[in-house]
Amino acid sequence: MRHLSTFCLVVALCASAFAAEHPIAERMKQCMDQKEVAGTVTLVVTRDKVVAQDVVGLADVAHNTPMKPDTIFWIASMTKPITATAVMMLQEEGKLSVEDPVGKYVPELKDLKTKDGKPANLTLRHLLTHTSGMGEASGEQAKKAEKLADLIPVYASQPVKFEPGTKWEYCQSGINTLGRIVEVVSGKMFDAFLQERLFTPLGMKDTTFYLMPEQLPRLAKSYKKEGDKLEESPIAFLNGRAPESRDRYPAANGGLFSTAPDYARFCQMILNEGTLEGRRYLKPETVKQMTTLQTPESIRTGFTEGNGWGFGWCVVRKPQGVSEKLSPGSFGHGGAYGTQAWIDPKKGRAYVLMTQRANFPNSDDSPVRKAFQEAAAAALGD
Numbered sequence: 001m002r003h004l005s006t007f008c009l010v011v012a013l014c015a016s017a018f019a020a021e022h023p024i025a026e027r028m029k030q031c032m033d034q035k036e037v038a039g040t041v042t043l044v045v046t047r048d049k050v051v052a053q054d055v056v057g058l059a060d061v062a063h064n065t066p067m068k069p070d071t072i073f074w075i076a077s078m079t080k081p082i083t084a085t086a087v088m089m090l091q092e093e094g095k096l097s098v099e100d101p102v103g104k105y106v107p108e109l110k111d112l113k114t115k116d117g118k119p120a121n122l123t124l125r126h127l128l129t130h131t132s133g134m135g136e137a138s139g140e141q142a143k144k145a146e147k148l149a150d151l152i153p154v155y156a157s158q159p160v161k162f163e164p165g166t167k168w169e170y171c172q173s174g175i176n177t178l179g180r181i182v183e184v185v186s187g188k189m190f191d192a193f194l195q196e197r198l199f200t201p202l203g204m205k206d207t208t209f210y211l212m213p214e215q216l217p218r219l220a221k222s223y224k225k226e227g228d229k230l231e232e233s234p235i236a237f238l239n240g241r242a243p244e245s246r247d248r249y250p251a252a253n254g255g256l257f258s259t260a261p262d263y264a265r266f267c268q269m270i271l272n273e274g275t276l277e278g279r280r281y282l283k284p285e286t287v288k289q290m291t292t293l294q295t296p297e298s299i300r301t302g303f304t305e306g307n308g309w310g311f312g313w314c315v316v317r318k319p320q321g322v323s324e325k326l327s328p329g330s331f332g333h334g335g336a337y338g339t340q341a342w343i344d345p346k347k348g349r350a351y352v353l354m355t356q357r358a359n360f361p362n363s364d365d366s367p368v369r370k371a372f373q374e375a376a377a378a379a380l381g382d
Contacts, residue, residue, distance in 0.1 A: 025054035027375035039067040076335030084312020127174035128311040133160035179252025191250035204262040224358040267350035303364040
């Protein structure tokens, strides 16, 4: 198998010279010219190799720093499928079940009620599918929390908004509670569990909640579009803290930094039904359970049309609009700042887009995502 990091070295030398000849790079350059983004790193992988990688534009406009294959991005909610993977690992080990009540592991949430006073009866399934209706922490409450456990009293103080399982509402608190459950069940801090069970064995060397000082020069600047210009904008979830600061909780809902090659390795493992380079992380049946529809068609889910929800993953029911080039049953997740990763098992490919744009009206329905997936389809003969 061609290793992603080796391939990156080659791409770094030739990406600028050949960008105009590559359909994906050309479309990404058009997005740059339209001031949608300052730059992008894109990857398309199959189960065992890289089939396309393009690096376009700037990681830091003010200093004219080019994007590189190993540029680091805040991937925001692309953290959520990784959190779900951790939960499914523990289910395989018999340490929990997605049907278990949340209160079994987090007693403070045992007596949560709906607004009309009925028992909420929350299960891990509700948290994994965004059907819990749990209340959220305010920005100030999140800023004060240094551990995932610090958030639980905040969540426990609010009734759920609707009867769990009857409605889909994107829920940060539910995913952070899952992170806390991983800690309770495993006896490890959430970031330590992911490092030991996923990041180190998968070779995801730049994926972390807390950047090291030597990684900071590779972190892409974040921008927002104002009129026809891009202006630098801080990473919102850091609440003014530094990316290397450890006085904040490992946000299971959206706290990870990563690179395109790192996240592509995670996607390849899922595409290979739980294995990569001879090592098994999940059983095929577990991957299938996690990445197939778990919400009924009667419940509208996601930020674009035609989707359902698995455990931690958005699943495409009927491709349309931005998902038109994906097969039915494809699954993936986006991030607030425009990052995207989608896996198409029918075509045997995963598509990873990295960029850092703060104020897309809808980052899942961005013109950059649409351009990338259309260009990838054209480049690969779909």
